[in-house]
Amino acid sequence: MNVLVIGAGGLTGKKIVKQLAESNQHLVRAMIRKAEQTDEMERLGAKAILADLEQDFSFALNDVNAVIFAAGSGSSTGHDKTIAVDQEGAKKTVDFAKEKGIERFIMLSSMGADTIEEAPASLVPYLEAKKAADEYLIKSGLNFTIVRPGGLTDDPGTGMIELATRFSPMGGTIPREDVAHVLVESLTMKETEGKVFEIISGYTPINKALTRI
Template sequence: MRVAIVGGHGQIARHLLPLLLARGDTVVPLVRRQEHADELALAGATPAILDLESADVDGFAAALAGADAVVFAAGAGPDGDVARKRTVDLEGSTKSVDGARRAGVQRFVQVSAIGVDEPVGPDAGEVWAAYVTAKRDADRYLRASGLDWTIVRPGRLTDDPGTARVALAEKVEPGDVPRADVALVLAAVLAEPSTVGRQVELVGGHLRVDEAIAAL
């Protein structure tokens, strides 16, 4: 497949890139900076420059043209900038969805976050509330898009070495998951038609990724 990754220089994307390349996929990471594009090109990718905050839907459609699938793995990160939760986590996603539709790309896999459909407690900070709202609304938009979507909602992300063992279901107990294992799941669901139309939560567990997907 030719797979476009929105947020192509992010930590999950950099774990996903070698997995896709190893099975023969062409990978198009969408990145904002030329130095990031140069770095990923050296790793074997075919990067494209796109600032997801300033680009419009036509810009997204042009960047996604020719892809067989899109992975939305962008995020504004843990900073305190409330506005970027909307411009990156929400609008970056919705423009990716609209760009995919305009470019004729049907398959769309989105990285979300566990528990974002739950009400935000009164003691939650402004930044966390903005993040939860952005992720929730982005998922809602994708589900209504008509695309062949899969939403993966990881627990707390860590930089621990991957274990290739996960818990994956519509609802799981909250927990941690290495970014490397999130990438394994993303690579697997891209190639598994049975995951279309599924929204799943993901944490560390005891099943191999293929076993966890088969059990859905």
């Protein structure tokens, strides 16, 4: 597949790009906002595409079969930026994907996007934006998978997870490396098509967990 990674310059995005390139199954395009990230993306094995979610970036989806949306405004930004990137940026990506006939759309969301009432007040704006984006994708008619990880860590990946439609109570963490692995595997696994699920670290190999959805 020709895969566009949106949010490729982020901590999780870089791991997605690296794993896609190392799989030798995909041609990888990395959408970045900063020109200085170009060399890093090319070292990881991707073609860098300079574009901004808050502008017209439809050209980034030209000649692409699949999209992995992993962009996020970050914890240090205000509510307006969260809406602009996590919600409206994602919605625009869905619209462009429909226009371009994208075959596969993988969304990196967040645990708690559909159980906002259980979340700390500080996370509510972020989760509301994620929920709105997820619902927009679900209703789009695209061939989607929505992955909702628990708290992200920078620990080395273990390749082992637990997966559920919803964990209750909300909680648990997972290395970014394992999240990237789940997103990349989901691209080509029929079992994940049209599914929304949460993931945390666990004791089941990723591929095996995904076949049990």
